[in-house]
Amino acid sequence: MTDMSTPTKTSVDEARKKRTAKRYAAEKRFEYIGLAAVLSAALFLVILLWTIVGNALPALTYNYLKVPIELVSEKLTAENAATLDYRKIVRNGIYEVVPGVKGRKDRKKLRSLVSSGAAIELRTEVSENPQWIGTKQEIYLPLSDTADLYLKNLMGDVTRPESERKFSDIEIKWVDQLKEQGKIESRFNSIFFTHGASREPEMAGIWGAVVGSFLTLSVTLVLSVPVGVGAAIYLEEFAPKNKLTGFIEININNLAAVPSIVFGLLGLGFFLNGVHLGWFTLGGGFPRSAAITGGTVLALMTLPTVIIASRAAIKSVPPSIREAAMGIGASQVQATFHHVLPLAMPGILTGTIIGMAGALGETAPLLLIGMVAFIVDIPSGFTDPATVLPVQIFMWADFPEIGFQQKTAAAILILLCFLVAMNAIAVWLRNKFERRW
Amino acid sequence: MNAPETKSVETSATKIACSDVHVFYADKEAIKGVDLDIKEKQVTALIGPSGCGKSTFLRCINRMNDMIDICRVTGNIEVDGQDIYAPEVNVVDLRADVGMVFQKPNPFPKSIFENVAYGPRIHGLASSKADMIEIVERSLKRAGLWEEVKDRLDQPGTGLSGGQQQRLCIARAIAVSPSVILMDEPCSALDPIATSIVEELIDELRQNYTIVIVTHSMQQAARVSQDTAFFHLGEIVETGATEEIFTNPKDPRTESYITGRIG
Numbered sequence: 001m002t003d004m005s006t007p008t009k010t011s012v013d014e015a016r017k018k019r020t021a022k023r024y025a026a027e028k029r030f031e032y033i034g035l036a037a038v039l040s041a042a043l044f045l046v047i048l049l050w051t052i053v054g055n056a057l058p059a060l061t062y063n064y065l066k067v068p069i070e071l072v073s074e075k076l077t078a079e080n081a082a083t084l085d086y087r088k089i090v091r092n093g094i095y096e097v098v099p100g101v102k103g104r105k106d107r108k109k110l111r112s113l114v115s116s117g118a119a120i121e122l123r124t125e126v127s128e129n130p131q132w133i134g135t136k137q138e139i140y141l142p143l144s145d146t147a148d149l150y151l152k153n154l155m156g157d158v159t160r161p162e163s164e165r166k167f168s169d170i171e172i173k174w175v176d177q178l179k180e181q182g183k184i185e186s187r188f189n190s191i192f193f194t195h196g197a198s199r200e201p202e203m204a205g206i207w208g209a210v211v212g213s214f215l216t217l218s219v220t221l222v223l224s225v226p227v228g229v230g231a232a233i234y235l236e237e238f239a240p241k242n243k244l245t246g247f248i249e250i251n252i253n254n255l256a257a258v259p260s261i262v263f264g265l266l267g268l269g270f271f272l273n274g275v276h277l278g279w280f281t282l283g284g285g286f287p288r289s290a291a292i293t294g295g296t297v298l299a300l301m302t303l304p305t306v307i308i309a310s311r312a313a314i315k316s317v318p319p320s321i322r323e324a325a326m327g328i329g330a331s332q333v334q335a336t337f338h339h340v341l342p343l344a345m346p347g348i349l350t351g352t353i354i355g356m357a358g359a360l361g362e363t364a365p366l367l368l369i370g371m372v373a374f375i376v377d378i379p380s381g382f383t384d385p386a387t388v389l390p391v392q393i394f395m396w397a398d399f400p401e402i403g404f405q406q407k408t409a410a411a412i413l414i415l416l417c418f419l420v421a422m423n424a425i426a427v428w429l430r431n432k433f434e435r436r437w
Numbered sequence: 438m439n440a441p442e443t444k445s446v447e448t449s450a451t452k453i454a455c456s457d458v459h460v461f462y463a464d465k466e467a468i469k470g471v472d473l474d475i476k477e478k479q480v481t482a483l484i485g486p487s488g489c490g491k492s493t494f495l496r497c498i499n500r501m502n503d504m505i506d507i508c509r510v511t512g513n514i515e516v517d518g519q520d521i522y523a524p525e526v527n528v529v530d531l532r533a534d535v536g537m538v539f540q541k542p543n544p545f546p547k548s549i550f551e552n553v554a555y556g557p558r559i560h561g562l563a564s565s566k567a568d569m570i571e572i573v574e575r576s577l578k579r580a581g582l583w584e585e586v587k588d589r590l591d592q593p594g595t596g597l598s599g600g601q602q603q604r605l606c607i608a609r610a611i612a613v614s615p616s617v618i619l620m621d622e623p624c625s626a627l628d629p630i631a632t633s634i635v636e637e638l639i640d641e642l643r644q645n646y647t648i649v650i651v652t653h654s655m656q657q658a659a660r661v662s663q664d665t666a667f668f669h670l671g672e673i674v675e676t677g678a679t680e681e682i683f684t685n686p687k688d689p690r691t692e693s694y695i696t697g698r699i700g
Contacts (some may be wrong), residue, residue, distance in 0.1 A: 318543075320541060323504075323539060323543065324545060325545070325555075325608075327501065327537035327539070327610070328532065328537075328610060329529045329530065329531075329555075329556065329613060330555075330612050331529050
């Protein structure tokens with residue numbers, strides 16, 4: 001018996017050891033798969049950020065040419081400083097920087113070293129500094145986008161034959177010469193952060209889209225949060241659980257899955273055009289391309305997200321809290337607003353901000369209501385024509401000029417910064433509310 | 438059912454009178470025609486095996502079942518001679534008069550002071566801040582918690598121990614000056630020491646309040662109650678003085694339960 005049991009025991013032990021080893025191996029395998037997934041995700045994130053930041057960085061600075069500007073003219077007075085055409089003044093200044101250029105063609109080339117928007121920039125500066133009138137000032141004017149790209153080494157191969165380049169030999173010579181003389185300076189690209197859209201890459205800025213996004217999201221926030229949270233509270237705490245509320249619930253969940261462009265169609269059909277019912281028009285009358293229209297459409301799109309997140313947050317409040325409040329005679333409204341809602345607040349805020357972040361990155365529905373239009377002026381109100389950051393990115397990505405490539409990357413970077421900031425606010429708010437025990 | 442003049446007989450006056458109470462969850466009948474008189478300023482224990490409907494019945498007395506959509510109550514429940522399911526009865530006022538303490542301690546995630554002050558505040562019982570402080574102090578003293586928490590009233594009620602939390606819930610119920618306190622297995626989540634403290638408290642509270650307690654513990658029913666009702670499968674099998682039920686049960690089912698053969 002003992003002879004028999006000993007080998008049996010060891011074989012049992014061995015079998016168990018094998019099983020254990022197998023189990024540990026499976027565990028390790030799973031750990032490595034998980035680790036690999038996380039690492040590859042991190043790698044792609046790094047590549048993404050690297051590309052965007054790498055492309056965006058050149059757009060943050062711009063090369064300016066120091067030009068002596070003669071602001072002495074019988075035409076220039078304090079009254080018309082803001083309306084005068086400064087092109088001639090700029091032209092004369094450039095001729096002075098690079099003297100001795102003869103011939104119409106060469107002079108034209110020389111003039112085009114400086115951005116065509118330089119005269120407008122100068123006008124803004126002079127009207128802000130009327131004391132300059134009647135003096136000679138050294139003013140930094142933005143170079144043209146090709147000159148700037150050349151200086152940033154983004155032109156591609158400059159040893160190619162001249163006919164294959166946008167930047168000719170003589171232009172290269174002038175720019176190199178000016179750079180050596182210290183007349184070209186790389187400065188912070190304030191134009192990019194203060195201007196609206198433009199066909200000239202060097203004059204195009206993100207500010208119009210930032211303001212547009214801000215106005216649009218304000219409308220979205222004001223509309224979707226009260227309505228969404230209110231609907232969630234009603235459905236969760238007050239509505240009877242019957243077929244009708246079940247039907248509404250299913251439809252809210254369905255709406256959350258509806259492609260955003262459909263909401264754009266709704267905006268176009270209902271808010272802009274209106275539904276014609278004989279002599280009567282339902283809806284319509286919203287301004288085209290405006291923040292109020294875009295914000296309303298995005299609010300409709302965000303509502304299901306806000307409702308679903310808020311309902312989940314309200315549902316997760318333990319029923320014992322409701323019972324406790326009701327048990328000492330609180331009414332349903334008191335129990336909800338005094339006890340349930342404060343506890344659900346972190347979840348509601350998180351859901352709301354996720355919804356808002358989604359709205360911030362949304363392009364498709366806005367294309368349909370005309371927010372893709374080329375808008376140069378910074379919107380100053382909810383009814384002004386506006387565009388938003390993602391649409392601006394979409395438009396710039398479509399432009400052929402190399403100068404817009406960096407603009408696109410820089411705009412993406414700014415959009416990402418906004419998203420990160422919003423998420424940070426979400427986390428901060430959540431912690432703040434959770435600290436109330 | 439009970440004329441108010443019967444209240445003059447001190448301890449034996451009927452506070453709550455229930456007759457032919459049926460409770461339905463959708464189509465399922467959870468309580469099948471219960472008749473029970475609960476005496477004033479006494480502890481009445483509802484005992485019985487799990488799922489026999491004693492908690493459901495308890496929740497009928499302050500209409501907490503109203504919160505459950507599919508729940509339907511028929512029959513007659515009168516508190517101080519007033520039918521509490523009558524249309525003119527305000528459920529908010531009813532629950533202020535018939536307080537409740539739950540199975541699991543459920544203090545609000547607010548300060549100890551706020552936990553007790555919330556009820557008086559929504560019912561407008563305190564006319565000034567000093568008044569409120571007095572109500573909170575009195576309630577906590579009656580719940581036997583004052584000495585332990587008087588220096589940390591601003592700290593969260595959820596930070597107390599389980600037994601302290603349950604006494605805080607009792608203080609919260611007392612603060613709105615009810616005449617009846619319903620307790621749904623108040624000690625089931627507590628350790629033996631905390632349980633004995635709460636039991637002592639229940640014994641003290643009986644001087645001022647009518648108490649109905651649902652309990653799983655036969656010993657607890659024997660220790661704290663004067664009257665006992667034994668529930669089985671949605672019906673009351675036997676009701677009477679606790680001593681009588683525990684020493685001389687009339688129904689064989691009661692005897693089996695008490696001696697541990699069913700349950």
